[in-house]
Amino acid sequence: EKGGWDSFMDKEIHEDPAAVQRTLLGRLDKNGDLNLDEVRIEEHELKAIDKIIVVACGTAAYAGQVAKYAIEHWVRIPVEIELAHEFRYRDPILTPRTLVVAISQSGETMDTLMALRHAREQGSKVLAICNTQGASIPRESDAVLYTHAGPEVAVASTKAFVAQITAAYVLGLYLAQVKGAMFRDEIQATLDALKAMPRKIQWILDTQAATVRKAAEQLTDAKSFLFLGRHVGYPVAMEGALKLKEIAYTFTEGFAAGELKHGPIALVDEGEPVVFIVPPARGRNVLHAKVISGIEEVKARGAAIIAVAEEGDPDVERYADIVFWRPKCPTLMSPLVDVVPLQLFAMDMAKLKGYDVDKPRNLAKSVTVE
Numbered sequence: 001e002k003g004g005w006d007s008f009m010d011k012e013i014h015e016d017p018a019a020v021q022r023t024l025l026g027r028l029d030k031n032g033d034l035n036l037d038e039v040r041i042e043e044h045e046l047k048a049i050d051k052i053i054v055v056a057c058g059t060a061a062y063a064g065q066v067a068k069y070a071i072e073h074w075v076r077i078p079v080e081i082e083l084a085h086e087f088r089y090r091d092p093i094l095t096p097r098t099l100v101v102a103i104s105q106s107g108e109t110m111d112t113l114m115a116l117r118h119a120r121e122q123g124s125k126v127l128a129i130c131n132t133q134g135a136s137i138p139r140e141s142d143a144v145l146y147t148h149a150g151p152e153v154a155v156a157s158t159k160a161f162v163a164q165i166t167a168a169y170v171l172g173l174y175l176a177q178v179k180g181a182m183f184r185d186e187i188q189a190t191l192d193a194l195k196a197m198p199r200k201i202q203w204i205l206d207t208q209a210a211t212v213r214k215a216a217e218q219l220t221d222a223k224s225f226l227f228l229g230r231h232v233g234y235p236v237a238m239e240g241a242l243k244l245k246e247i248a249y250t251f252t253e254g255f256a257a258g259e260l261k262h263g264p265i266a267l268v269d270e271g272e273p274v275v276f277i278v279p280p281a282r283g284r285n286v287l288h289a290k291v292i293s294g295i296e297e298v299k300a301r302g303a304a305i306i307a308v309a310e311e312g313d314p315d316v317e318r319y320a321d322i323v324f325w326r327p328k329c330p331t332l333m334s335p336l337v338d339v340v341p342l343q344l345f346a347m348d349m350a351k352l353k354g355y356d357v358d359k360p361r362n363l364a365k366s367v368t369v370e
């Protein structure tokens with residue numbers, strides 16, 4: 001069942017490239033137009049959508065947070081992301097022009113299901129991004145976009161995360177097409193960039209796994225970790241922190257890197273491991289410079305710097321103690337590669353500590369109570 005791997009998590013991380021690839025498969029019809037799986041929403045209603053609210057829990061919520069950056073940039077409508085269990089109890093503003101996007105690997109998470117029911121009762125349309133055919137969440141939604149990651153067995157979500165980002169990006173491009181927010185060739189070029197990602201993820205698996213393993217060996221006994229990122233690197237930092245706490249039972253916090261000076265830097269002491277997601281260095285990327293200055297700040301306080309960064313980034317080479325390299329790719333695509341070494345790192349740490357990586361204590365794969 002594990003296909004030669006010694007855990008499902010191992011197998012599923014190695015299926016990250018295929019999960020992205022399969023989720024992209026068959027999305028274009030013969031006219032070159034993008035298609036979703038099931039859309040029971042009238043075209044004029046879709047055109048009128050003026051706000052998106054993503055509801056989800058755990059890893060799925062971080063996928064939604066990544067998608068916010070891309071969809072707002074492409075479609076030019078506001079995208080909010082909210083934890084499903086918070087959404088329902090705060091009297092959210094929902095209109096027939098709000099599209100609620102429910103993201104769920106299992107399709108059975110009760111918090112997410114209750115949130116989508118609430119949204120529909122208020123007259124909003126709901127689109128599900130789900131990995132399980134015919135589950136409750138897609139069944140109760142107005143439209144469905146399936147992630148084709150294949151069954152995910154390990155409790156900590158890995159391949160579903162990259163598939164969820166991919167699906168949410170397809171949704172963004174679909175809305176851009178319907179609303180005429182992007183030119184056809186821009187949509188095509190973005191899809192091409194997405195299609196190039198499975199190969200780049202594979203490169204990480206092939207070339208960075210040994211470095212990740214060595215880092216885990218060096219850091220096995222670390223008591224806590226900070227994870228920092230900006231822009232799309234922020235939810236990736238949150239997800240990296242979540243993976244490590246879920247399966248290696250290590251105290252972790254994920255922060256927006258810009259927030260460092262407003263509080264978290266107080267935690268930084270000699271030897272504290274701090275993981276930075278560093279944005280692409282090309283051009284005059286202002287985000288890159290900001291993240292590097294964050295690295296300088298914590299380095300000056302004696303932190304151990306672990307960076308996820310673009311191949312050959314000279315600033316990172318100068319400051320980081322350990323680097324997980326990513327191949328060059330556009331900023332909006334970078335979460336699909338950046339999360340992969342963090343998934344491997346959490347798994348290696350948990351294995352080195354002797355824990356069952358597939359069945360972490362106290363957690364369930366699908367939480368069907370509110």
Ligand code: BG6
Nearest residue numbers: 057058059060104105106109157
């Ligand atoms: C949690 C799982 O309880 O539910 C997480 O342990 C998962 O891994 C979260 O991200 C949401 O699950 P789903 O199935 O709705 O994506």
